[in-house]
Each structure stands twice: as C-alpha cells, then as structure tokens.
Amino acid sequence: MAKPAGVIDSSCVIALDALNLLPQLTYLFDRLLLPKAVREDLYRRRRTKDRIKALLREYAFIDMCTGYDQTAVDLLLIERRLKGREWPGKAEAVLQNKKDRGEAEAVVQATERGAMVVVDEDWGRKLAERHRLDYHGTIWILERLCELRLLAPATVRRHLVKLRELGIRFPLQAANDLLGRLGEQGI
Amino acid sequence: MALKLYIAYGTAADQVIALRLQALAAVNGLSVYVPPAYTRHPAATALEPQSEAKLIDSDIILGVVTTGISEVCREELNAAQGLKKKAIVIADPASASWLQDYFPGKVVVIDPANPAAAEQQIVQFLKQTEIEQAAMTTLIALGTLALGLMLFAPQE
Numbered sequence: 001m002a003k004p005a006g007v008i009d010s011s012c013v014i015a016l017d018a019l020n021l022l023p024q025l026t027y028l029f030d031r032l033l034l035p036k037a038v039r040e041d042l043y044r045r046r047r048t049k050d051r052i053k054a055l056l057r058e059y060a061f062i063d064m065c066t067g068y069d070q071t072a073v074d075l076l077l078i079e080r081r082l083k084g085r086e087w088p089g090k091a092e093a094v095l096q097n098k099k100d101r102g103e104a105e106a107v108v109q110a111t112e113r114g115a116m117v118v119v120d121e122d123w124g125r126k127l128a129e130r131h132r133l134d135y136h137g138t139i140w141i142l143e144r145l146c147e148l149r150l151l152a153p154a155t156v157r158r159h160l161v162k163l164r165e166l167g168i169r170f171p172l173q174a175a176n177d178l179l180g181r182l183g184e185q186g187i
Numbered sequence: 188m189a190l191k192l193y194i195a196y197g198t199a200a201d202q203v204i205a206l207r208l209q210a211l212a213a214v215n216g217l218s219v220y221v222p223p224a225y226t227r228h229p230a231a232t233a234l235e236p237q238s239e240a241k242l243i244d245s246d247i248i249l250g251v252v253t254t255g256i257s258e259v260c261r262e263e264l265n266a267a268q269g270l271k272k273k274a275i276v277i278a279d280p281a282s283a284s285w286l287q288d289y290f291p292g293k294v295v296v297i298d299p300a301n302p303a304a305a306e307q308q309i310v311q312f313l314k315q316t317e318i319e320q321a322a323m324t325t326l327i328a329l330g331t332l333a334l335g336l337m338l339f340a341p342q343e
Contacts, residue, residue, distance in 0.1 A: 023221075026206040059206070060199035060224035150210050 004134070005031040005115040007065065007106045010041045010099065012118045015138045015168050017051060019159045024150055026061055028141065029116070033065040035109045037073075037101040044098065068109050076104040076127060107131055120170055138163075139174045146182060153182035160187050190326075192219045193245035195263035197252035197282070199227040204251050208329055217329075220245065227257040234262045242266055247326070250276030250293075251333060252286065264290060275312050277333050295330075 006029040013034070016022050025032055034052070043049040055062055080100055103124030110117045110133050117128040117135040128135035142159060145151040151159070160175050164187060176186040192212060194205040202224050209219040220241040225231065234242070238259075242248065248267040252260070267274040268290065276294045278286050283296040295308040309330035 023206045024210045026203045027210065030203065057225045058223040060202040060227070061206070150214055 003028060003030045005029060005033060005113055006118050007033045007035060007110040007113070007115045008038070009106045009117070009119040009121065009124055010038045010102050011120045011169060012138050012141075013038070013042065013052070014048065015120070015163055015170060016141065017055065018166055018168055019162065021141070021145065021159075022055065022062070023059065024145055025141070027148055027150065028144055030061065032062045032118075033109065033113070033115065034062065035068070035102060035105040036064070036066050037098060037105040039064065041098040041102045065109050065113070068105060068112060072108045073101065073104045076108070077101060080104075080123065103127060107133065110135075137174075138170050139178050143178050143181075153179075153184050156182060157184045157187065189216055189218045190247070191245045192217055192326075192329075193242050193248045193263070193267075194219060194221050195248055195250045195260050195267070195276075196221070196227070197250075197256045197260050197278075198254055199224045199257075200254050201251050202227070204253070204333060208249075208251075208333055212329055215329075217326075222259070222263070226259045229257070232258045232262075234259060234266060238263065239266070242272075243270060245272065248272050248274040249329075249333070250274065250278070250286075250290075252276060252278040252282045254279075254282075256282065256286075261289075275309065275330075277309075277330070 006025070013022075016025070022032075034056075039052060042052045056064065077100060099121070100123065103119060103121055104127065106117050106119060106124060107127040109115070110128070111131050115133075117124065117133050118137065118141070119125055119128060119135060120137040125135055125137070142151065142156050146153060146156050157179055160170070160179070163170055172187075179186050194208060196202050196205040202221065205221040209221050212219040220238075222235075222238045222241075226235060226238065242263060248263070250260070250264055264274065264276065274290070274293050276286055276290055278294055278296060280296055280298065283294050286294045293312075295312070309327060
C-alpha cells in the first residue's frame with residue numbers, strides 16, 4: 001500500500017534525528033522531502049549541516065525538493081511581515097527569518113506534491129491548515145510509532161525527556177496529553 | 188546475545204523495505220544492519236570496510252531484491268557465500284531466475300499469485316539453520332513481513 005510523501009520542517013528533522021527515529025519514518029512515508037529553505041536553515045550550523053548531508057547519503061527515502069512556486073512562498077512571508085507590524089521592530093527579522101521561509105516552503109511544496117506537512121511550529125501549522133493540508137508534528141509521529149508497536153509507551157516518555165534535556169522545542173501540552181493517553185506520567 | 192542480521196538490498200529503491208524490517212526487528216531484540224543508500228549508487232563497486240566488518244559479524248544475511256541488483260549488493264552476497272554465512276535471498280520472479288545460478292538453493296521467489304509458497308521456503312530455510320526457537324520465530328515473522336512489503340510495494 002502506498003504511503004504519503006511527507007515534507008518536513010527543520011525543527012522536526014532535528015528532534016527526530018536526535019531520537020534516532022528517522023529510519024522508522026519509512027512506516028509512515030514512502031518519501032520524506034527536505035525543502036530548500038529547510039536545508040538552508042539547517043546548513044547555518046556546522047553540526048546540523050554535516051548531519052543533513054549524511055542523512056541524504058544514508059537514506060534513499062529522504063530526498064531534497066528544490067523546485068517550487070517561489071512567488072507563493074514570498075507572498076506568505078510578506079503577509080507574515082505585515083502581520084508582524086503589530087509588534088514593532090520584529091518585522092524585518094521576520095522577513096529574514098530562515099525558519100519562516102522553511103515553514104512557508106514546506107507548505108507550498110506539500111501543496112504542489114499532495115504531501116503531508118511535518119511541522120511543529122505554530123505558524124507553519126496554521127499555514128498548513130489554511131491550505132487544507134494534512135499536517136502533523138513530532139508528537140503525532142511518536143504516537144503513530146507507538147500504535148505500530150515500534151515504540152513502547154515508556155520509550156515515548158524517555159524520548160520526550162531527552163528532547164527536553166537537549167533543549168529541543170516541542171509542544172509540551174500535546175506531549176503530556178499523549179503521555180496521559182499512553183498511561184505514562186507527564187513530564 | 189542478540190542474533191545479528193545483515194540486509195543486502197538490491198538497489199536504493201529496496202532500502203525502504205530493509206529499513207522497515209530493521210525497525211521491526213529491533214523491537215523484537217534482533218540487531219539488523221542496513222548498508223547506507225550511497226553504497227547502491229552505480230559508481231560504488233566495492234564493499235566498504237564498515238559493511239564488510241558488519242557482514243563478517245552477522246549471523247544471517249538476508250538478501251532483498253525487487254528491481255535489480257547493484258554491484259555492491261552482489262559483492263555482499265558473494266562475500267556471504269565466501270564466508271559460508273547462512274544466507275537467503277528473497278527476490279521477485281524476474282530477478283530470481285538469474286540469482287538462482289549464483290546462489291543455488293538460497294533464493295526464495297515471490298510469486299504474487301502464491302505468496303504462501305515463498306513463506307514455506309523461508310520456514311524451511313530457517314529450520315535448517317541452527318538458531319534458537321525464539322529467534323527463528325522472529326525471523327519467520329520478518330521473512331513474512333518482507334514478503335508483504337514486497338508484494339504491496341507501490342509500483343513506479
């Protein structure tokens with residue numbers, strides 16, 4: 001049975017790689033696509049740059065996606081900048097922010113490819129919803145892997161604790177809701 | 188000690204099957220090595236030192252060939268023969284016909300019309316190997332899963 005393609009944002013790549021869970025995503029996606037802006041965001045730091053290059057060499061199902069409607073991405077970023085005027089001083093930073101570009105590009109690429117968006121950040125999730133895309137984040141992936149018996153509930157909790165210790169951001173409320181459903185203590 | 192498996196997959200397109208098997212095997216206490224995708228690049232022709240070490244260390248070599256075979260996969264299967272490792276190759280009918288010549292008695296052909304026959308062959312192969320019951324049960328389950336993954340793999 002064909003599985004969907006997933007377009008992933010940088011924060012989810014970092015979190016899932018830190019947990020060594022990227023290979024397990026083959027159970028959820030036939031292809032996992034890294035947009036250009038997400039790669040550029042990750043390439044800004046030597047450690048993540050080397051890691052992303054290694055992942056692209058190591059796993060055939062992780063692939064780059066480069067061609068996209070750049071105007072659509074720019075329009076989303078302009079809209080974001082205009083809304084940013086509500087908080088003076090932040091507008092220019094928002095425009096330049098590679099993370100925002102990564103999220104916007106993930107949504108535009110997913111729209112063009114009929115793919116799922118894998119994103120944790122609020123703005124990216126709102127964009128995906130507006131584009132009527134299927135979107136999920138790190139917590140959903142942990143839950144699906146647990147449903148598939150590839151992770152035990154206690155391992156899910158250990159993973160969330162590890163993310164917190166590493167200073168990797170994730171939605172804490174959603175994480176604790178998941179732990180509650182799995183019968184595990186919150187973190 | 189955990190049973191060690193080495194999955195020699197045919198081409199980069201087969202790596203997804205190998206990774207799914209690896210994930211499932213890990214939760215069942217088996218240690219599975221899947222060579223990196225770049226080793227299936229047409230330019231790659233020789234077994235890497237890391238892969239060679241893993242191959243030597245493995246108890247069983249599982250070949251997965253659905254859309255052709257890369258040079259390095261062929262090297263891995265040849266090395267398994269040379270090292271007298273327990274090896275089994277699961278292949279689609281097109282690949283199986285010529286693989287039989289190279290690896291006689293070790294190729295399980297997947298016939299979409301009769302998948303049970305392939306499963307029986309895997310069971311027979313594993314019964315001939317001297318491994319403990321629990322590991323054999325897991326390997327049979329993995330073999331069956333490999334069949335399922337290959338039968339239901341999306342066709343390009």
